[in-house]
Amino acid sequence: MATTTAPTPTSSRGDRWAGPGMLLPFALFYLVFLVGPLIYTVVAGFFETSLLKSGLGDFAGLSNYTAVLGDAEFWRTLRNTLWFTVLTTVPLVLLSLALALLADRFVRGRWFFRFAFFAPFVLPSAVVSLLFMFIYADQLGLAQEAVKWFGVDTPPSWLGDPDWAMISIAAATVWWTIGFNFVLYLAGLQDVPREVHEAAAIDGAGPWQRIRHVVVPMLGRTTTLVTVLQVIASLKVFDQIYMMTAGGPDGSTRSSLQLIYDTGFVEGRVGYASTVSLLLFVVILLVSLVWFALVRRAEKES
């Protein structure tokens, strides 16, 4: 078409607002639903805000913080949450790595493994919870039946025993979400060049040695990513616990997010709940920052 004399289109007048204009709709949502609420959470933590009265309520100074930090229930829910995080992160990283390493060897039938391990991941938490409440049911559930085959005469009450409830929920969570990490690892494995395998094989390395000394080290970046995403997700656990045990028995599975939910929405103590929210947010933020630092360092080294 006609050759333009102006070399850079970006310098014309209407353009100056094109970028900000197109950014605006998303930015508005971002400010209203993320930044604004975050500021509110910080502020409300300093007030005796209640769900029942409008406005922030009386200024409370640091009393919410001293109350939360001195509250045994806060520490217990945090401990429960961390316990759940350990119980899920370890198998979700190691098992998904193992499954991906095994599945990567077989091109035929890969769709079957991908279906078996990944399909549960798309299920709503409500479906997963219904399913496992049935599986874990006392006397008539599949899980008790299964351990009886292995000679256990009196199987535990999976969701009713405080020692077992969190473990049972974690096991259901592993079943449900392993597909996501599995797929991340499969993608990571595609970046391991075929030649590396062959060179190691020519050098006389067996399949097990190649996996241990060649492939796994090359997956370092994926492993960091999977671990951090998993830790962040597990720290925010709510759905399946709320549905399967509602935090019981005896509060042994009550999570931090449920404490926020209960104090904020059931008891209406918004100021207190905001303080708990902020503390949980700080924990999650620290995990993310550690991850960024690790990735930075890894990128500098390579």
Place this chain on the structure above:
Amino acid sequence: MTAIATRPETGQRGTSAPPARPRDSERLFNRVALGTLIALALLWLVPLAWALATSIRPAQEVVTNPTGWFTAHPTLDAYGEIFDAGKLPYWYANSFITSILTTVLTVVMASLAAFALSQTRFRMRRAAFVMLLAGIMIPGQVLMIPQFLALQSAGLLNTYWGVVLPQVPNVVAVFVFKQFFDGIPRELIDAARADGAGWLRTYWQIVMPISRPAVSAVTIFVFVGVWNNFLWPLLVVTDPEMMTLPVGLTSVQDVFGVPYAQLMASAVLGAIPLLAVFALFQRRIVEGIAGTGLK
């Protein structure tokens, strides 16, 4: 999106000639690996298969033998009862409407924002991007109280918009789009601009049509995310006819007490739409996760 680029090579990788002398250890290892993998995959399918098997057993049989697998008299009674007694059709419709609304809004707004950040030049562009990126670290659930209060004061509780709006600012979606747009050749944009197309037209007629992979990746993960979201609809919806499927399903237990065939039928019905989505778009979902997760 590296996974998309490397995938075809992987297909060839498997068909390429095997090493000259496959050693015994190699063969043995492969056999053990395959055996382990198949055993685990079958174990993984047990809960799904059991739900399906239980949902088609007559209620009487489930009571007398709860852990049985097979029935001589398969029946769809449980499904019929669920449809009659609960509000399942409403929940399906509500889930579809809220998921589609959120997905459309997210795709349009996130891609527009990403286009502005990727292709246009303005002051504070970098600052805006960094600020947006910081949003990835904000865990949305932690903000549920102020979000709830905002929607309450706007009178949006028990409405579709109440479910939809807070889920629209999805920073990861912007990130995926920007990643994709950054790879579009500069000349293509410049040519369109030189031909007199405005920025909006360049975005809509040039960039979006060639960005199908990014659009479908974002569409799928937003849709699945909204469809499965539990906590947020639980907070903003109390009217049973406005509930989404996950929230509605949890109220099934209260409606029926504990008749397992119905519970499992509900679980199956809740699972079917997403399993269908998964079956249809399996590769896209996997690529989407691989592409978004690794960057």
